[in-house]
Amino acid sequence: MSLSKYHQKRNFGVTPEPKGSGKAAKSKSALIYVIQKHRATQLHYDLRLEWNGVLLSWAVPKGPSLDPSVKRLAMQVEDHPKEYATFEGVIPENEYGGGTVMVWDIGTWTPEQTDPQAALEKGDLKFTLHGKKLHGSFVLVRTRGFGGGGGGKSWLLIKHRDQYASDKDITLEAPRSVVSRRLLAGIAKDNGGDVARAATGDPASQAKPAAPVSATTSKSKAGSKLQKVKRKSAGA
Numbered sequence: 001m002s003l004s005k006y007h008q009k010r011n012f013g014v015t016p017e018p019k020g021s022g023k024a025a026k027s028k029s030a031l032i033y034v035i036q037k038h039r040a041t042q043l044h045y046d047l048r049l050e051w052n053g054v055l056l057s058w059a060v061p062k063g064p065s066l067d068p069s070v071k072r073l074a075m076q077v078e079d080h081p082k083e084y085a086t087f088e089g090v091i092p093e094n095e096y097g098g099g100t101v102m103v104w105d106i107g108t109w110t111p112e113q114t115d116p117q118a119a120l121e122k123g124d125l126k127f128t129l130h131g132k133k134l135h136g137s138f139v140l141v142r143t144r145g146f147g148g149g150g151g152g153k154s155w156l157l158i159k160h161r162d163q164y165a166s167d168k169d170i171t172l173e174a175p176r177s178v179v180s181r182r183l184l185a186g187i188a189k190d191n192g193g194d195v196a197r198a199a200t201g202d203p204a205s206q207a208k209p210a211a212p213v214s215a216t217t218s219k220s221k222a223g224s225k226l227q228k229v230k231r232k233s234a235g236a
């Protein structure tokens with residue numbers, strides 16, 4: 001495991017992302033799990049699992065699903081430093097990964113296999129998440145490549161059947177940061193980012209409601225009826 005690719009891709013004089021100690025200390029305590037929602041060129045969710053002192057990382061375009069019948073593409077990307085787990089903010093637009101980053105879920109993970117290193121090399125890692133949003137058993141399975149690439153970077157993230165399996169869309173139901181309760185737009189606003197672009201990654205249902213229908217000055221019955229109808233449709 002090495003952070004050399006992580007360091008090559010970034011200019012730490014410009015990006016606020018952590019450089020990482022590089023000491024790659026193996027923790028004796030529980031292993032970190034984090035998912036960062038990242039409104040870059042394309043919206044995606046970065047799943048990171050601590051292993052051998054770094055965060056193994058997969059970009060999941062559609063984010064996690066709690067439905068065991070759904071397979072989510074997960075492209076493995078460069079290892080990240082452990083310090084990255086709590087990074088939330090804005091990467092400048094011209095930098096690698098430019099855009100807004102949210103800590104969407106955080107916690108710990110437990111390998112389900114006796115030899116997780118062998119499982120990773122084989123491309124079939126079974127693990128249990130102990131997050132604030134995600135819980136229970138998942139698997140990451142390496143595929144032969146999306147579109148015939150075969151570079152070994154393409155995996156599928158799948159929920160196992162257990163008490164936490166569900167058909168609810170967790171990305172829509174729980175869109176906020178687990179560390180700041182902010183939406184992407186709020187994180188962008190607080191860090192000088194592109195608020196409108198960040199907001200395109202927030203669910204439409206969470207967007208600020210349109211300006212209320214202005215109170216009509218008409219006191220006629222027709223006027224108040226119209227207002228009622230307007231109120232109804234505004235609340236839909």
Ligand code: MN
Pocket residue numbers: 038040044046059097
């Ligand atoms: Mn990313």
